[in-house]
Amino acid sequence: MHDTAHDLAVQITALQKWYGAFHVLKDISLSVSRGARIVICGPSGSGKSTLIRCLNGLENYQQGTVILGGTRLGDNARDTSLARRQTGMVFQNFNLFPHLTVLSNCTLALRRVGGMARGEAESLALHHLERVRIPEQAYKYPAQLSGGQQQRVAIARALCMNPRLMLFDEPTSALDPEMIKEVLEVMTGLAHDGMTMICVTHEMGFAREVADEVVFMDQGSIVEQAAPATFFSTPNHPRARSFLNTLLH
Amino acid sequence: MEFDPSFALSTVPTILSAIGMTLLVAACSCLGAAVIGFCLEITRRSGGVQGLAVRFLIDFIRATPVLVWLYCLYFILPYYGIRLDALTVGIAGLSIYFSGYLAEVFKAGIDAIAEGQQEAAKALGLGRLDRIIFVIAPQMLRNIAAPMGNYFVSILKATPYLAVLAVPEMLGQAFDIASETYRYAEPLMVAGIIFLSLALGISQGIKWLERRLLAPMSR
Ligand SMILES: Nc1ncnc2c1ncn2[C@@H]1O[C@H](COP(=O)(O)OP(=O)(O)O)[C@@H](O)[C@H]1O
Ligand SMILES: [Mg+2]
Numbered sequence: 001m002h003d004t005a006h007d008l009a010v011q012i013t014a015l016q017k018w019y020g021a022f023h024v025l026k027d028i029s030l031s032v033s034r035g036a037r038i039v040i041c042g043p044s045g046s047g048k049s050t051l052i053r054c055l056n057g058l059e060n061y062q063q064g065t066v067i068l069g070g071t072r073l074g075d076n077a078r079d080t081s082l083a084r085r086q087t088g089m090v091f092q093n094f095n096l097f098p099h100l101t102v103l104s105n106c107t108l109a110l111r112r113v114g115g116m117a118r119g120e121a122e123s124l125a126l127h128h129l130e131r132v133r134i135p136e137q138a139y140k141y142p143a144q145l146s147g148g149q150q151q152r153v154a155i156a157r158a159l160c161m162n163p164r165l166m167l168f169d170e171p172t173s174a175l176d177p178e179m180i181k182e183v184l185e186v187m188t189g190l191a192h193d194g195m196t197m198i199c200v201t202h203e204m205g206f207a208r209e210v211a212d213e214v215v216f217m218d219q220g221s222i223v224e225q226a227a228p229a230t231f232f233s234t235p236n237h238p239r240a241r242s243f244l245n246t247l248l249h
Numbered sequence: 250m251e252f253d254p255s256f257a258l259s260t261v262p263t264i265l266s267a268i269g270m271t272l273l274v275a276a277c278s279c280l281g282a283a284v285i286g287f288c289l290e291i292t293r294r295s296g297g298v299q300g301l302a303v304r305f306l307i308d309f310i311r312a313t314p315v316l317v318w319l320y321c322l323y324f325i326l327p328y329y330g331i332r333l334d335a336l337t338v339g340i341a342g343l344s345i346y347f348s349g350y351l352a353e354v355f356k357a358g359i360d361a362i363a364e365g366q367q368e369a370a371k372a373l374g375l376g377r378l379d380r381i382i383f384v385i386a387p388q389m390l391r392n393i394a395a396p397m398g399n400y401f402v403s404i405l406k407a408t409p410y411l412a413v414l415a416v417p418e419m420l421g422q423a424f425d426i427a428s429e430t431y432r433y434a435e436p437l438m439v440a441g442i443i444f445l446s447l448a449l450g451i452s453q454g455i456k457w458l459e460r461r462l463l464a465p466m467s468r
Contacts, residue, residue, distance in 0.1 A: 056372055084374040095369035099387045099462075108383055109373035154369075161373060 008067070009034045009165050009196040010055060015064035017050060024050050025061065026220040032165075032198060037191050039207040039228070040200045042217035043243060048200040051217070052167045055198070056087040069164055085113075088158030092170040094150040096142040096157070102129065103138040106157045114161070121160075128156040132186045148179025152186055159190075166190065168199040202247060208232060216240045250432065257435035260426050264439050267422040272447070274339055274418060275405040281344025282404060283397075286351030290359065291381060293352065310349030315410055318342040323414055339411035347404050354400065358393035359385060391462045398455030402448045419443060 010032040017025035024047050032038055040048050053059040055066060057073070057080035066073045069086050073079040097105050106125035110116045116124070129135040132152035142150050151171055158166060168187065172180040184206050191197060191210045201207065207214055207228050214231040216224040216239075224231065224240045235241045293303040319342040326333060333341070362385060370380040390397075409420035423440035427433045 058368055058371060081374060081376075084372060087372070089369075089372035091365055091369060093363075093365050095363070095365035097366065097369070097384055097388075099391065109375055112379045112383065113374040113376075157373070 007034050008032065009036065009069060010198070011065075011067040012051075012055075013065045013067075015051075015054065015061055015066065017047075017054065017059065017061040017063075024220050025054070028064070028220075028222055030215065030222065030225075032196065034164075035194050035196055036212050037196075037210050038198045038213050038215060039211040040198065040215045040217060041202055041204075041207070041243070042223075046217040047220045048217055049169050052089075052169060052198055052200060055083065055165070055167060056089055057083045058089075085161070086163060087165045087167055088161055088163035089167045090151070090154050090158055090169065090171045092173050094142070094147070094154045094174070096150055096154055098142050101139050101141055102134075102145070102153050105142070105153060106160050109157075110160050125156070125160055128159045129153070131159065131189075132156045133182075146179060147175045148182045151175065151179075151183045155183075155186055155190075165196045165198065168197065168201065170200050170202070172201065172203055204232065204244075204247060216243065218243070250434070252434050252438075253432070256430075256432060257439055260423070260436045260439050263426060264419055264422050264436060264443065267417055267419040268443065268447075270416065271405070271408050271418045274336070274343070274408045274411060274416065275401075275447075277340045278343035278347065278404050278408075279401045281340060282347035282351050282400070285344055285348035287355055287386070289348060289352040290355040293356070294359070307349050307352050310345060311353075313346070315342060315346040315407060316413065318346050319410060319413060335411070335414035335416050339408075339414055339416050343404055343407055343410070347400060347407075350400055350403075351397065354393050354396045355389060357396075358389035361392045362388045391459075394455055394459035394462060398452055398459075401455070402451050405447055405451060406444065 008031055010030070012028055012030045015025055015028040016023075028051060030038075040051070042048055050059055054061050055068065060075055066083075068083055071079070071082060073083050096102075097108070100108065103122060103125055106128065107116075107118070107121040110121040110124060111118065114121070126135055126138060129138055132155050134149055134152050134156070137145055137149060137153070142153065145153065155166075155171075171187070172183050175183065180203065184203060187197070187199070187206065188210050199206075199211075211228045214224075214226060214228050215222055216231065216235075216237070218237075218239045224235060224237045226236075231240070232244065235244055289303050289307055293300050293307065319338060322333065322338040322342050323335070366384055366388065367380060370384045375384070408418050411418050412421040412424065415421075420437075420440050423436035426436040430436075
């Protein structure tokens, strides 16, 4: 991996964010190369979601810069829509549109944002539904699917927009254990296809197998950043160590 | 004077002849009130100065009797060179008056939508208008079918106000018969029964719609 600016998918520099008086992100800097798989972990409330939501304009921030695919994002509508065109996001609670079929969930943005005709959008959507191994559910509604199936639809929906970067915010935390595997398998498949991914997750098996780098956050700061083998075997920071211990027990 | 069933029956055709006008006024006012109410609520939610202004406007609309709206539109607008016919004034007045109530209903319907819906739509790159039309409005309608139907019935029941503008709706027709024949019970009873059946029809229709709309979300 070269470290030239061109190969960077995301560069976050000295990012600071406050919610009122509460300092939620403290001087965050993080570079993510094209094709890299980053896992972000850390205790609840440490700012993981806030950080990745700054990358697609779901949150604003007060200081620092975010460069996405070579473009510096400002706090304006044009940059926000640019960021959203380049990123796909998968949420803990799936957030599928309950009033639309699986297929329409996937085609809505293709048609409204991408300006695609219905037929074209539907065949593209079916392609991505096959990719997440769920094409047979295309005409069902979200409520008719299991949690794992819903999350896979959410992944397909994001993939339809052909993002350069996928953001996952605890995609398996709302799932029953038996469904976690099917979602992680899809995510692993994506990683093998070369997708740049930033995953907030506590699935340490996934992190070990897939991540290039594990980022540990605590109280709004990046406390430790290392290859998964190093992070899991010899975590440096005491808070990382105690966090790993709570995960194991 | 005794109630005369055969006289009552004889008034039916005349009163029914105005059912078209009543339904036209009610349907246009429902649509108008829903459109204005939805725009008010969307503006109110957008915050800022205009959001605050609309908040007061909604309260003001709801606090003003419907007759005041009708009289204002009919008698005061002409001073400003705007001369509307009675039917238009009637529909506009009912639309404005009920838009204030429907805005409140819409508010509850939108508040009940999970926050994640907006976020997912934003993350997909959908613009504000697309989010409103394709994500928020359909879910809102599912949430509020029943209370919205109640207001549609209220709008139907408010159409007789248009009598003050001499719009020939059903109750006005009934009253015309009454003042010509000096028999009030029969025509009023007939008009009442027709209103009742229309109201029942609307609420049944809404129930049916609600079941259909909700079906895919609750299976
Ligand atoms: N809209 C908000 N207003 C105020 N505080 C918030 C808001 N959103 C999140 N926070 C706070 O910011 C902190 C970080 O939240 P979050 O990024 O969701 O953490 P994580 O995803 O790591 O659990 C938490 O303490 C949370 O309470
Ligand atoms: Mg979180």
